[in-house]
Every structure is written in C-alpha cells, then in structure tokens.
Amino acid sequence: MVARLIQHILFGTVTGSILVLASLGFTMVERLDNFVNISHGQLLAIGAYFMLLFYNILGWGFIISVVLTVFLTALMGLLVYKVFFKPILHFGTVTLIITSAGVGTILNGAIEYIGGPDAHALNLPIFKIIKIGGFSLISKDYFGIIIVGIISIVIIQLFLQKTKMGKAFRAVSSNRSLAETKGINLGSLSTLIWLLAGGTAGLAGILLGVVGSLTPDMGWNQTMFIMSVAVLGGLGNIYGIMIASFIVGLTMDVGILIFPSGYKPALAFAIIIIALLIKPEGIFEE
Amino acid sequence: MKKKEILKKVVVISLSIILVLVIFVGFSLAQEKEIRIGAIVDLSGPLSQFGPDWLKAGEMAAKEINSLGGLFGQQIKLYVEDGKTDVEEGVKAAKKLIPINKVIAIYGPTSDIVIGIMDFCADNKVPVISGVSGSSRLDKIGGKYQYRTCPSDSYEGVADAAFAYDELGLKNVSLITADEEGTLSVSGAFKETYEKLGGKILKDVLISPGQATYMSSIQLAFEPKPEGLLLSANMDVAATVIKEWLRAGYGAKIMCGSDIGPGKFVDLVGKKNVEGVYYTTIASDPNTVSYKSFDMKWRALTGSEPGYGVPNCYDAMVLYGLAIQAAGKATGEGIAENMHKVANPPGVKVYSFAEGKEQLLLGNDIDYEGASGPCDFDEYGNVAGGFSKYVFDSNGEGVLVKYYPAGSLK
Numbered sequence: 001m002v003a004r005l006i007q008h009i010l011f012g013t014v015t016g017s018i019l020v021l022a023s024l025g026f027t028m029v030e031r032l033d034n035f036v037n038i039s040h041g042q043l044l045a046i047g048a049y050f051m052l053l054f055y056n057i058l059g060w061g062f063i064i065s066v067v068l069t070v071f072l073t074a075l076m077g078l079l080v081y082k083v084f085f086k087p088i089l090h091f092g093t094v095t096l097i098i099t100s101a102g103v104g105t106i107l108n109g110a111i112e113y114i115g116g117p118d119a120h121a122l123n124l125p126i127f128k129i130i131k132i133g134g135f136s137l138i139s140k141d142y143f144g145i146i147i148v149g150i151i152s153i154v155i156i157q158l159f160l161q162k163t164k165m166g167k168a169f170r171a172v173s174s175n176r177s178l179a180e181t182k183g184i185n186l187g188s189l190s191t192l193i194w195l196l197a198g199g200t201a202g203l204a205g206i207l208l209g210v211v212g213s214l215t216p217d218m219g220w221n222q223t224m225f226i227m228s229v230a231v232l233g234g235l236g237n238i239y240g241i242m243i244a245s246f247i248v249g250l251t252m253d254v255g256i257l258i259f260p261s262g263y264k265p266a267l268a269f270a271i272i273i274i275a276l277l278i279k280p281e282g283i284f285e286e
Numbered sequence: 287m288k289k290k291e292i293l294k295k296v297v298v299i300s301l302s303i304i305l306v307l308v309i310f311v312g313f314s315l316a317q318e319k320e321i322r323i324g325a326i327v328d329l330s331g332p333l334s335q336f337g338p339d340w341l342k343a344g345e346m347a348a349k350e351i352n353s354l355g356g357l358f359g360q361q362i363k364l365y366v367e368d369g370k371t372d373v374e375e376g377v378k379a380a381k382k383l384i385p386i387n388k389v390i391a392i393y394g395p396t397s398d399i400v401i402g403i404m405d406f407c408a409d410n411k412v413p414v415i416s417g418v419s420g421s422s423r424l425d426k427i428g429g430k431y432q433y434r435t436c437p438s439d440s441y442e443g444v445a446d447a448a449f450a451y452d453e454l455g456l457k458n459v460s461l462i463t464a465d466e467e468g469t470l471s472v473s474g475a476f477k478e479t480y481e482k483l484g485g486k487i488l489k490d491v492l493i494s495p496g497q498a499t500y501m502s503s504i505q506l507a508f509e510p511k512p513e514g515l516l517l518s519a520n521m522d523v524a525a526t527v528i529k530e531w532l533r534a535g536y537g538a539k540i541m542c543g544s545d546i547g548p549g550k551f552v553d554l555v556g557k558k559n560v561e562g563v564y565y566t567t568i569a570s571d572p573n574t575v576s577y578k579s580f581d582m583k584w585r586a587l588t589g590s591e592p593g594y595g596v597p598n599c600y601d602a603m604v605l606y607g608l609a610i611q612a613a614g615k616a617t618g619e620g621i622a623e624n625m626h627k628v629a630n631p632p633g634v635k636v637y638s639f640a641e642g643k644e645q646l647l648l649g650n651d652i653d654y655e656g657a658s659g660p661c662d663f664d665e666y667g668n669v670a671g672g673f674s675k676y677v678f679d680s681n682g683e684g685v686l687v688k689y690y691p692a693g694s695l696k
Contacts, residue, residue, distance in 0.1 A: 008502050011499070121556075126559065213526050215332075222498070265494050
C-alpha cells in the first residue's frame, strides 16, 4: 500500500511539475498587467510544435532543440504582447480578457494550419520505470521532468529575490503607481516578464510532448488546468501557484486511489471549489 | 441635359436589375438540376486519419451515379463540412447544411455527431446515413431518418471479447476506456461478452481525454497484473497510453479498438513500440462481387487498398442514390420511405448502382448487396457486419489474425 501511494505521489509530482511551468508565466502576466491571459495555453502548444520542428523534422540534437524552443517561444510570447496586448493595455481588464480569448483562437488556428489537424509525437526514446527494492517508481525521463520543475522554481525564486528586475516586478505587483513614481522602467520589465512567460510556457510544452501526443488543441486542454491552479493559488501569487500546481497534480493522481479514475480531472476542480468556498480569494492569497 | 441624365440612370438601374434577375434565375435553375447532399466528415481531429478516405468513397459513389445520367437528369452535388471529430462542430455543420445549403440528406458523420444531429435532421425530414457510426447507443433508435452501413460497436466489443478469450486464451483482462461515445460502447459490449464467456475483468478504468499524462490511471489497470489489456480510446490517447504502458514494463497483451490502425498511429507510437499490439477493423468479405468491383475501382483511384470504413461509406452513398431512384423524387421523405425497400429482401439482388437503377426502371424491387456486406437494415437502421483482428508486426504493418464474417457474432 505504501509503495502504491509513493508511486502515485510521484505521478502527481510529475503532473505538478508540468503545471508549475505551465502556470508561472500566466500568473506573472496577471500580476504585472492585471489581466487573465486566456491565450497563454497556446504558448505551450507553440513550444511543443517548435520542439517537433527542431527535434523530429529537422533532426537536431535534443539539447539544442530545447534551447531553441525555449528561446523562440519566449520571443513569441513577447511578440504576442507587443502586437495584441500592449496597444490595448489602457482599455482595461475586460477588453484584455476578451482580446486574449480571440488571440488564443487565432494562435490555435495558426497551429492547426501549420502543424496540420493530426496528432504528432516527439518520438523520444521510452525509458523504463526505475525499481528500488522491488518497488516501482517512475521512469528516468519522468524524474527529469520533476528536476526541471524544481530547478525552474529555484530560478524563479532567485530571480524574484536577488535580481533588480525581480525586485522591480514584486514592487510593481504590490503597487503599480508607487513603483512607477519610484522610477521603475515598466517597458523593460514588461518585456522581460513576457519573455519569461513565453519561455516557461515553451518548456512546459516540451514536457507535455515528452509525456504525450501533440495536438492542435493541447493548448486549450491545458488552459483549464492552468486557470484552476491560478485560482487556487490566488490570482497573481507566484508562490501560491507553485504550491497549488503540486496540490492539483497530487489531488488528481493520488485521488484516483479513492475515487473512480474517470473523475480525475473533476477532482482538480472539486478541490478548487472546496478551497474557494472556504477562502474565496484563493488559499495562498498574499 | 437633366432628362438625359435621368434616362441614363434609369437605363443603368434597369440593366442592373435585369442582370441580377438573370443571375438569380440562372442559379435557381442550376440548383433545380442538382440533388444536394450534405457530407459531415471528420477531416480534422483525432479521426482525421480516416476522414479524407470516407469522403473520397462518398464522392466516388456520387460520381458513378452522376456518370450514369444522375437521377432523373439531376446530378448529385456534395456540400462538404468538416465534423472535426467534435459533436459541437458536427451540430454546427448540420445547422448550416440543412437550412442554408438546403441539402435533402446527410452523409458520413461519426457516432457522436449522428447522435447530436439526428433529432434535428428527423424534424427537418432529412435522413442521415453513415458508414462509420458504430455507437451502441444507436442500436435501438433511428430507422426512418437514420441509417448506418457499419456494424454496431456492440458487435465490435463482442468480436474483441471472443478474440481475447477464444483466440488469445486470456482468462483475465483490465480495461482502459476513454470517456467518449464510441469507445464506451466497445468496452461495454466487451465486458458483457467477455464475462459471459468466462473471462474476468480485473479492473475497469475510465480516462478523460486531454490530460497531460495517464500514468496513475494506467497503474490502476495494471495493479492486479492482468493477462491482457483492452484499450478502447481514440488515436492520440491510445498512443500516449501504450507508450506509458511500455515505459512501465507492464507486459500484458494489448488489444485496441478500431480507432487505430497502420499509418499515423504507428508514427505516433513508433514501429518498434506497436509490435504485438492488436487492433480491430470493420471488415468486408473480400470474395463478394461487390467488394471485388469496389476494391478494383478504389485501387485505381487511390493506389491503395480500401481502409477502415471505406466500403461502408461507399455503400451509404450508393443507397442514397438507389432510394432516390426508387422514390421517383429527390426528397428526404422519399429516401426515408424507400431505404429499406432498396436495401432489404425481397427483391432482385443487385451489386452496384447501375444494376439497381436498371432493375428499378424495369419496375422490379431490389435488394442491394454492397461492398461492405448485405446492407440489410433492421427496424432501427442497423446492419450486421464483419470484423477483422490484426496485429502489428515489427514494420508497423497490420497482419490479419482473425476474420469474423457478418452474422457470425451473436
């Protein structure tokens, strides 16, 4: 029973690691520009398809493909911001949300047009599950996903705590007007945050490609989970998101030991509903 | 000068009105000369591996009908919409095809879409026929405005169960089923039959498509260490599950449903990884006159053998042609009233549209025997059909293991 529980906790941790990367950019943008970017999930899909292009179609090495994918998805994130969102920032939250839904649809259509309607796979080698003392754990590549998730959290933490830009971001998040009067350059901060949002989404897209198939709708599929994590973590709360991602992952993958497996996605939403009934501002609201 | 200008304007306006009227009348006359049939086929989404061929089969049949002079001098014209393997898109397509394009019948949708549109179609007296809607939910509904030329998933589940128990000798299995209409139908029928045969279902795991990973669900299915696994899921979900199953080294024999096959699915999973995986297809008897003739024409057109559901789709369109010919008018009601008459006995057995049309013109009743099989509809518009079980070899090609002819499965 303990071995079974440990294995499901590891499964949940893998899911949580992907969710952390998928949700970080979404939350940072929400924190900076105060709007819910519904098109964020499409950046994950763009990342996955860039990886498909470099690794599968062009046959480049894994590491170089990952680096290029993260870099180009970061640029895509910035491009989306500059073209679609920056010009309408002053119109307010509702306009931005509606626009982001439209941008999501455009990006989704572009992915389907370029990548085709069919599913694709990165065709990475299949690594066997690791067994210790007769207990099955998870495979090497899945451990890799957890490590990538943890390293990303550490890097974001260091960025927020130790760098000038990180501190500026925290200042703008707390009080935008005050931060502006203190001379923080919002333009370059926005550029950096959107690059980070795109980059982390690109990395999450790669991880999705490692574990599953690539489909044009993969971005929309993840949007639902990203928003759940964001709501649970307290909209715009970076640390809350990190914890909420693992709570959602573990709830789904450990929860099915008790509840029927068909309810796995529903478990994620059930915990959010319960949490919000108790604490409507999100359990980790700052 | 003023008078001249007014006269000029009157002439221009009059000419414009005449031009518009000519175009309108011209279009109306052209419309009267065509019989509009709407096609809702999955050209994108998880079933896009098959959709283009399903459409091509219908187009091929329509072209044959048209080349034989059409129906009362009118040509069949297909209005094609992409069902996108999504019920919502299918409903949108039907709501465009019927009121806007004024089609008299709909061809080709898959199970979810058929279920989503059948009431709307029946209310508008527009028949729906499909060669690929296997859902067992259609077993006891439909019959006047809804038909299918493929066998029910209930039979597919029965074939899978018989194959697992009798041919592979599996005494216990686990099930992993994607939470979708068609895949649930197959699993449900499998479970019932397999248990009746004496097999034991160790774990029945339901998964919701669209998740990043299915590891925890797969682990639940493997826990009781089954001898086999029935994986009833669409292509991209099945690809992910199989890779995760192999990653875990679970080892049991994997049987899939009819949503997978050689080609795209093998690209997703990898040739090496699909070796030994079983899958199902609805199958025709290759020795019938109709099949041989169809097979030859299809190969000439595409250069490949007919794939999953292709003969069934071809028969669906031929039956529309014969029902319209029998009705003597191109209306949905006419088709609905004559579909059983042209497809079922009694009547002169015919093996093509040409033969059927000839017999109908002679005033004889006909019984169409299609490329996919006898095409005899029961009261709910269902047919009995055959199934084949294949296994992937090391090259990612399917090797026939067992053929279950139509009517052999109870």
